[in-house]
Amino acid sequence: MVFRKGQKVELYRKSEDESWESYMDEFIGLHGIVTDPDTAINDPDALVEISLESKGTHRLPQDCLRPLD
Amino acid sequence: MTEKTCPVAQLIQDLEQVLASGRLHDAKNHRRGEEILALLNDVAWGRAGREHLPAIRQLAEEMRQEGAADAGAESGGRILTALEDAAEVFQSHIETHNCATGACVRLAPAPCQMTCPAGIDVPTYVSLIGEGRDAEAIEVIRKDNPFPWVCGLVCTRPCEFMCVRGRIDKPVSIKFLKAFAAERALSWGQYKNPPKAPDTGQSVCVVGAGPGGMSAAYYLALKGYRVRVIEAQPSAGGMILLGIPRYRLPREVIDREVAMLQDLGVEFSFNTRLGQDVTLEDLQREGYAAYLMAIGAHKAYALGIPGEDNFPQVLDAIGFLRDVALGNRSVPGKKVVVIGGGNVAIDAARTSLRLGAESVILAYRRTRHEMPADEEEVEHAEEEGVEMRFLTIPEAVVGRDGRLEGLQCLRAELVAQAGSDRMRPVPVKGSDFVIEADAIIPAIGQQVDTACLAPLEGLSWTRRSTIDTSMISMETSIPGIFAVGDAVTGPATVIEAIGAGKRAAEGIDRYLSGIPQPKMPPVPVRRGRIDCHPLSANEKMTTKRPEMPLLNIDRRRTTFQQVELGYAEQDVRGEAGRCLRCDICLRCGKCVEICRDKMGVNALAMGYFDFDHPVETDFRLTAERCILCGACAANCPTGAMQIEDRNGERVLSLCGTVLNHEALTACAMCGKQMEPFRYLEYVRNRTKGIGKLIDNRPVCDACGRKTAAKTMQSES
Numbered sequence: 001m002v003f004r005k006g007q008k009v010e011l012y013r014k015s016e017d018e019s020w021e022s023y024m025d026e027f028i029g030l031h032g033i034v035t036d037p038d039t040a041i042n043d044p045d046a047l048v049e050i051s052l053e054s055k056g057t058h059r060l061p062q063d064c065l066r067p068l069d
Numbered sequence: 070m071t072e073k074t075c076p077v078a079q080l081i082q083d084l085e086q087v088l089a090s091g092r093l094h095d096a097k098n099h100r101r102g103e104e105i106l107a108l109l110n111d112v113a114w115g116r117a118g119r120e121h122l123p124a125i126r127q128l129a130e131e132m133r134q135e136g137a138a139d140a141g142a143e144s145g146g147r148i149l150t151a152l153e154d155a156a157e158v159f160q161s162h163i164e165t166h167n168c169a170t171g172a173c174v175r176l177a178p179a180p181c182q183m184t185c186p187a188g189i190d191v192p193t194y195v196s197l198i199g200e201g202r203d204a205e206a207i208e209v210i211r212k213d214n215p216f217p218w219v220c221g222l223v224c225t226r227p228c229e230f231m232c233v234r235g236r237i238d239k240p241v242s243i244k245f246l247k248a249f250a251a252e253r254a255l256s257w258g259q260y261k262n263p264p265k266a267p268d269t270g271q272s273v274c275v276v277g278a279g280p281g282g283m284s285a286a287y288y289l290a291l292k293g294y295r296v297r298v299i300e301a302q303p304s305a306g307g308m309i310l311l312g313i314p315r316y317r318l319p320r321e322v323i324d325r326e327v328a329m330l331q332d333l334g335v336e337f338s339f340n341t342r343l344g345q346d347v348t349l350e351d352l353q354r355e356g357y358a359a360y361l362m363a364i365g366a367h368k369a370y371a372l373g374i375p376g377e378d379n380f381p382q383v384l385d386a387i388g389f390l391r392d393v394a395l396g397n398r399s400v401p402g403k404k405v406v407v408i409g410g411g412n413v414a415i416d417a418a419r420t421s422l423r424l425g426a427e428s429v430i431l432a433y434r435r436t437r438h439e440m441p442a443d444e445e446e447v448e449h450a451e452e453e454g455v456e457m458r459f460l461t462i463p464e465a466v467v468g469r470d471g472r473l474e475g476l477q478c479l480r481a482e483l484v485a486q487a488g489s490d491r492m493r494p495v496p497v498k499g500s501d502f503v504i505e506a507d508a509i510i511p512a513i514g515q516q517v518d519t520a521c522l523a524p525l526e527g528l529s530w531t532r533r534s535t536i537d538t539s540m541i542s543m544e545t546s547i548p549g550i551f552a553v554g555d556a557v558t559g560p561a562t563v564i565e566a567i568g569a570g571k572r573a574a575e576g577i578d579r580y581l582s583g584i585p586q587p588k589m590p591p592v593p594v595r596r597g598r599i600d601c602h603p604l605s606a607n608e609k610m611t612t613k614r615p616e617m618p619l620l621n622i623d624r625r626r627t628t629f630q631q632v633e634l635g636y637a638e639q640d641v642r643g644e645a646g647r648c649l650r651c652d653i654c655l656r657c658g659k660c661v662e663i664c665r666d667k668m669g670v671n672a673l674a675m676g677y678f679d680f681d682h683p684v685e686t687d688f689r690l691t692a693e694r695c696i697l698c699g700a701c702a703a704n705c706p707t708g709a710m711q712i713e714d715r716n717g718e719r720v721l722s723l724c725g726t727v728l729n730h731e732a733l734t735a736c737a738m739c740g741k742q743m744e745p746f747r748y749l750e751y752v753r754n755r756t757k758g759i760g761k762l763i764d765n766r767p768v769c770d771a772c773g774r775k776t777a778a779k780t781m782q783s784e785s
Contacts, residue, residue: 002492005263006230018532018537023541023588034227035184047559049227053171054170054183056169056183056590057227058188059540059558069449
């Protein structure tokens with residue numbers, strides 16, 4: 001899945017990625033906006049930056065996100 | 070409890086229900102209940118002080134102990150439990166004036182603030198800048214970011230991306246306003262450090278003087294720690310000094326803001342590389358209580374193509390930019406090819422031009438659409454003469470007799486990968502061609518140089534070769550050692566590093582104070598609620614985001630002078646006025662609903678309220694239909710919509726923007742001031758079936774009653 005800047009996403013499940021931390025469990029079900037899709041260049045493995053409703057902005061692994069539109 | 074439920078709002082709701090139900094029939098308990106409700110409302114509206122929670126606890130305790138006669142005991146117990154279960158949330162409402170869920174509507178941060186990785190209170194500082202209070206604006210910014218001038222010039226500005234004004238026309242130029250305020254405050258000698266806490270007697274060592282490390286150093290110094298920053302390079306700045314060219318970020322800007330840290334007592338040791346000039350054992354002998362690793366990601370990825378290592382004219386971008394930043398001004402070649410599509414590639418290309426390269430080609434394997442570089446930077450590069458070659462895959466570096474001759478490439482086409490919508494560049498067979506070059510600068514990304522941290526036994530690394538760190542406290546796997554910046558995230562943004570630096574300072578402080586680390590990362594904190602600046606609807610709609618004046622193109626091609634020249638003062642003040650004050654108006658839409666559905670007027674064209682489907686917004690249209698009834702203002706939960714009578718007029722405004730104003734009418738009989746004519750007409754139309762006593766003349770209630778009485782007398 002490619003995540004683009006401005007895309008609305010849902011954090012719909014726990015990630016399998018090692019960067020997942022336990023506090024992120026509380027984010028499951030929240031919606032957000034992709035503010036920085038890649039840290040490297042078009043890397044499918046990159047952590048993407050999401051502005052999550054009421055939780056601020058966080059970098060999250062891609063496998064826990066799905067687009068809403 | 071759902072994610073969007075705030076314990077404060079929930080407790081208020083519960084208590085209101087209990088009070089309304091009449092279950093607190095004991096007069097004393099009912100009064101206590103009302104007092105607690107008033108105190109809780111203070112908490113929810115950002116008006117509470119330190120004494121509020123103890124007072125609520127005491128009243129609840131009294132209810133619990135003396136409430137046997139009614140529901141007082143039960144209610145008191147519930148209140149005490151709620152206070153205990155969500156103590157941090159109640160405290161945070163009071164101390165930070167922040168309700169992250171937005172349930173306590175007065176305390177909800179604006180989208181721009183929520184999007185900022187450092188959580189800066191954008192509406193507050195933009196409003197202050199609008200009023201010419203630049204130094205105060207800088208003070209607000211530095212509560213969350215010690216480098217407002219640096220960020221005013223190079224931030225990737227996620228805040229602007231989320232700016233609600235962008236749904237109407239263009240986002241507020243937040244970044245440049247910040248730069249203006251920082252420059253002005255420094256120039257006028259009003260850029261001050263806040264007071265430091267008393268000395269803790271403990272020392273912290275920060276390894277790396279980049280934005281993350283220095284932000285942590287700043288906040289640790291403010292907390293009273295003695296901080297020493299060791300830096301491998303001869304100057305502070307890290308990637309903002311070495312990776313961002315001077316024409317975007319003059320070195321003096323970094324120096325001035327670093328000097329503010331030195332003023333706070335932060336000690337810098339330059340030309341000191343960990344593992345080479347100083348070892349961890351040396352530092353440990355000096356007795357530091359904690360360490361922060363902020364070593365950045367300065368090691369370039371190799372292209373992995375034949376010939377790459379055979380020619381000295383193949384220079385990695387980050388090394389090239391570093392050498393230029395440190396004073397090497399020799400031109401890399403006459404014909405330069407830069408490989409990559411990110412900001413570093415653009416910087417390397419524009420720097421090559423400035424050093425005298427005759428031609429600079431940027432080869433990127435995907436299309437313009439996929440380029441991760443900032444759009445404006447790409448545009449600037451093209452204006453200066455950098456040629457873009459898209460869908461170009463490097464195949465080999467070619468040359469003869471040790472002399473570089475060019476970059477052999479293949480044309481590419483983007484092909485969808487199976488099971489993914491990610492388009493992958495695939496080489497087109499037989500499409501080989503050579504781009505002539507006498508210097509090639511690969512800029513395909515950087516990684517962390519792990520060598521200097523190798524002696525740290527037990528330090529955990531991620532599979533991405535970054536330091537494995539808790540993103541809440543920035544603790545690593547070794548107690549007392551913390552990490553921030555690109556070394557943790559991989560190459561990321563300046564503002565992310567700054568946000569992490571502040572979290573690390575908090576994490577180190579808690580570690581050294583023996584306080585448990587928080588369970589969640591902090592959410593952005595409101596720093597104030599600045600009064601709205603009055604502005605006409607016309608001005609609000611017609612003021613355009615100013616264009617940034619740029620250095621002339623010849624100088625841009627030949628010198629390292631700053632390209633963006635900065636806004637003029639009048640542009641800055643005007644631009645700040647475009648802010649919609651989303652810290653006050655939460656765009657809940659109640660005003661629109663009331664006006665349209667209850668009053669049947671439909672005067673509010675606030676299309677930008679709808680995030681998903683924004684339609685037309687025009688503040689000027691309100692005056693065409695609005696009857697100034699005030700229903701919108703009466704139902705506004707945050708006080709964003711205001712109606713008031715002043716100077717013989719009734720004025721309706723939204724966050725200071727005057728949507729409508731009309732003269733108040735005078736009673737035709739006694740001269741008493743009354744509602745505006747349109748409102749009276751509206752009421753008259755709605756009540757015309759009830760009586761026709763006033764004969765279409767504007768008369769006040771008292772005169773109307775007198776007239777009616779006289780009419781009735783004469784009829785009888």
